[in-house]
Amino acid sequence: MCGMPQQHPVRSSPRRLARPDASMSLLTNVMDHSLDDGYAEAAARKRAQGQSGLPKTLRAKLGLAAGLVLAALVVTVGAAQARIAAPVVAKEREELIDRIDKESDSADRLEGQVDSLRTDVGNKQREALRKHGGEQGELVGMLSGAIPVHGPGVKLVVDDAKSAQSGTGGPRESADFSDTGRVRDRDMQRVVNGLWESGAEAVSINGQRLTALSAIRAAGDAILVDNKPLVPPYTVLAVGDGQRLSTRFQNSSDGLYLHALTENFGIRNSISTQDDVKIPAAPSVIVRTAQPRAEQKGTS
Template sequence: MCGMPQQPPVRSTPEPPARPDASMSLLTNVMDHSLDDGYAEAAARKQAQGGGGLPRTLRAKLGLAVGLVLAALVVTVGAAQARIAAPVVAKEREELIDRIERETKAADKLESDVDGLRDDVGKRQREALEKHGGDQGELVALLSGATEVHGPGVKLVVDDAKDTEQGGGGPRESAGFSDTGRVRDRDMQQVINGLWQSGAEAVAINGQRLTSLSAIRAAGDAILVDNKPLAPPYTVLAVGDGQQLSTRFQDSADGQYLHALQENFGIRTNISVEEDVRLPAAPSLIVRNAEPQAGKGTS
């Protein structure tokens, strides 16, 4: 007999649906087992041995202790090196001081030798001047400053204005410079020239003998006479007819110039007649000979 086709048996329980991540099995495995097996085994061994390493606070203390030990070692090594180098530095310093002292003594000796030779040369020049000067030898020696001289004369003191500021200033005639009340080299030049013209036979400033070849210059605020610096007050001694020399100088243009400095700039001056003033000889002499030129005769 014909029967109907056989149907598959119906399950009593339904089949569970497929997981949504069934196609991502590799990623799922990585997420579920992120720790490598070797790391996992090492962690298990540490746990079995009774701990997972040193505590964090203990590790920090150990690190600090190691750092302090290293710092102490560095300081100790540095101190030892400094202690070793100190004697070497001290020795070099002593050697340098000794060298400076030796060179200073040598320079002082050379300077003394130069002064001695200069005095000897000056003495020989004065002797030759007196010997070969003829009838005018004494006068030539006086004018050239070759010999000491004393006699009646005048004493003129020229000083900066009171409470003068140090530094600055410039020539009185130059624009752009403020006058500071200081005595200038040009002031002393006019004073000395005025004394010569008034009849002075010999002149000295602060013990420095002047001759016809002497130069009065300036270096900054300092006044130099033959390259030797002078400090105020400037004491000028001049040999001559005391009263007449004083009167002529004060009445001259240069004397009036000095008076104007006193009135306008506060320069302090004082002149007095002296019965006896003493002037030293010039430290060095410059002797020049004048010779007639050939073919310059008169007709």
């Protein structure tokens, strides 16, 4: 019986088990090598050479000290420059003050000359009126504002409202009224015209005599009378029959207008009769003359 050769069983080599994290090689590499190789090599070289570097705290202190030294240097340089420039600035300031004082003195002298010339002109005008006007000269001088006058009359004080504020705009701009509480030039125009119409013979505002050629205008919130600025309260003096003048003015349309300003916008006013009102002459009166035209003879 032929027997088949006996074969030894083949033993298979055991299979190597895969790592559980084999599929996460990138993450594993990052975890195993948290420091870049280049940085690691540089750190190793420094350790080998004994160059471990300064501690962060010491570096911070050194930086702070350097900053303080720089700041002290800047302050020192600035103070030195200020000490150097101080005498120059003081000298320029003194020179400027001297110039202001000199110009102020010059302006005062010129103003005095103007006042003197105005007085001289007024005296000559009054003398001319008395010389050429005869019995009517004084009346003409009074009506023209060339001579001072006094006599019974009224005193009317007009002032801004207590809560007056600067500015423009509002209903008054389009309807002859204002909601700002300030007295305007047109208000004083109506007051003065109302006094003239009520029988006033002479009128002044804050000592400024009004004539037939006087103008009451505004420059911002200021009121100008013949280009002279006035400030509130505005004191209006009028020569005339005191009681009659007061009654007629308050019952006139202009007096009612002033009353409406008080009721609606708080503008303050008071009127009283006076036994003796003194009104100065106008600073300057423009003298104008007229001559009759020669009659032309007709031709036949």
